[in-house]
Amino acid sequence: MQDEYVKAIEKIEMDNDRKMEMRKALEQELASSSPKKPAKTTRLSGGKKAAIAAAAVAVTMTAVMCIPTTRSAIYAAAKAIFNKPIPEGAIDESAYESSARAERVIPSDIPDYSSHVSEVEKRDKEEDEHMKKVTVTKPDYFKDDTLNELAKTYMEQGYNIMMLEKNCDLIHYFENFKEAEWYTEGFWVSYHIGDNATGYSGYTFVFKATEKQLQGYLENQHLTVNMDREDHNQKKVKFGDFWKKSTDAEGNVVYKASWKGPEPTTKLLPSDRARFTNYELTYDPTSHIAVCVIEDGGGIG
Numbered sequence: 001m002q003d004e005y006v007k008a009i010e011k012i013e014m015d016n017d018r019k020m021e022m023r024k025a026l027e028q029e030l031a032s033s034s035p036k037k038p039a040k041t042t043r044l045s046g047g048k049k050a051a052i053a054a055a056a057v058a059v060t061m062t063a064v065m066c067i068p069t070t071r072s073a074i075y076a077a078a079k080a081i082f083n084k085p086i087p088e089g090a091i092d093e094s095a096y097e098s099s100a101r102a103e104r105v106i107p108s109d110i111p112d113y114s115s116h117v118s119e120v121e122k123r124d125k126e127e128d129e130h131m132k133k134v135t136v137t138k139p140d141y142f143k144d145d146t147l148n149e150l151a152k153t154y155m156e157q158g159y160n161i162m163m164l165e166k167n168c169d170l171i172h173y174f175e176n177f178k179e180a181e182w183y184t185e186g187f188w189v190s191y192h193i194g195d196n197a198t199g200y201s202g203y204t205f206v207f208k209a210t211e212k213q214l215q216g217y218l219e220n221q222h223l224t225v226n227m228d229r230e231d232h233n234q235k236k237v238k239f240g241d242f243w244k245k246s247t248d249a250e251g252n253v254v255y256k257a258s259w260k261g262p263e264p265t266t267k268l269l270p271s272d273r274a275r276f277t278n279y280e281l282t283y284d285p286t287s288h289i290a291v292c293v294i295e296d297g298g299g300i301g
Contacts, residue, residue: 073140084204084282092159093190093201094131121228122154136161142185146289150206151187159189164207182216183207184288186263197271200297208288217290218243220257222278225259227274232261248282255281272300 075192101124136155140148141163151161164186186207195198209217222243226236244256251271261275275298284289 008089017250042059057136068094084156084165084293085206086157086159087193087202090191090193090202093159093192095158097127098191099202130254131162134162136141136187142187144185144208144289146287147186147208149288150291154189154204159191161187161189163187164205181291182220184208184213194212197269200276200295201294203292203294205292205294207289209283209290211285214290217292218281221257225257225277228259228261228277234261240299250284253283253285255279261298266300273298275299 007211031265104120106113110116136151136289139152142148142151155161164183186209188203188205191202193202208279219239222239224238225242229236242259243257243294246254246256248254257279259277263271263274276296278295279292281290281292
């Protein structure tokens with residue numbers, strides 16, 4: 001086998017077991033498709049070497065996709081669709097909060113100034129300690145390879161990866177639903193888009209869940225929105241009227257939903273506007289990976 005094929009395999013970013021499977025598949029493919037000829041040394045130009053390297057990857061991927069066990073091993077790499085991009089101009093929520101802290105001013109002439117300062121410092125410390133507790137700091141933290149790969153893509157973009165199991169407030173217990181936890185494992189990233197007045201918060205939840213657990217997550221969000229609707233004197237919406245289900249071109253199940261509150265009757269600032277929440281969840285029934293992108297914004301003051 002040409003050295004260029006070997007080099008192409010070595011450049012692929014995956015663990016050694018996967019590389020070994022891919023190399024074996026490539027060797028079998030070449031052995032079965034090539035005539036038996038004596039090996040000879042050939043001098044190749046840079047362009048031909050690049051072409052051979054590209055061909056090696058193409059042949060390898062074609063070969064291993066025909067092998068069920070190997071396909072399972074590299075399934076995560078084939079599901080790039082779940083790498084939902086963060087919107088242009090977004091900033092990690094913790095970085096945004098740090099920036100807001102730097103610009104924060106507490107008027108020194110207010111009553112009980114020192115107690116206000118102490119309370120703010122206490123809250124900042126609690127938030128910092130919480131971030132340390134929930135943030136993923138080591139590679140390959142998750143048991144599922146796909147989750148690790150997706151976490152890495154967001155981490156490389158400068159976003160904190162936060163563990164779901166360390167955020168108990170995200171798990172709601174609701175009536176008549178027996179399975180309280182809506183995921184097996186997963187993470188989320190949060191970010192801010194725009195300025196403080198007209199911008200909004202974004203959240204991307206990436207988690208592994210059975211179809212039953214997924215229904216728990218959908219019920220969870222449905223319940224949350226109905227609570228918001230009640231707070232804004234709106235009638236509750238039925239589950240089937242809230243979530244709209246479809247299937248995308250890759251065969252993934254897609255759920256979309258949105259909520260918008262009434263326009264505020266009294267506005268404190270020109271930027272005050274109705275509260276809103278938008279959801280788009282993509283679920284792969286084969287790998288049991290779900291990705292839900294949430295936009296949340298609006299409000300008064």
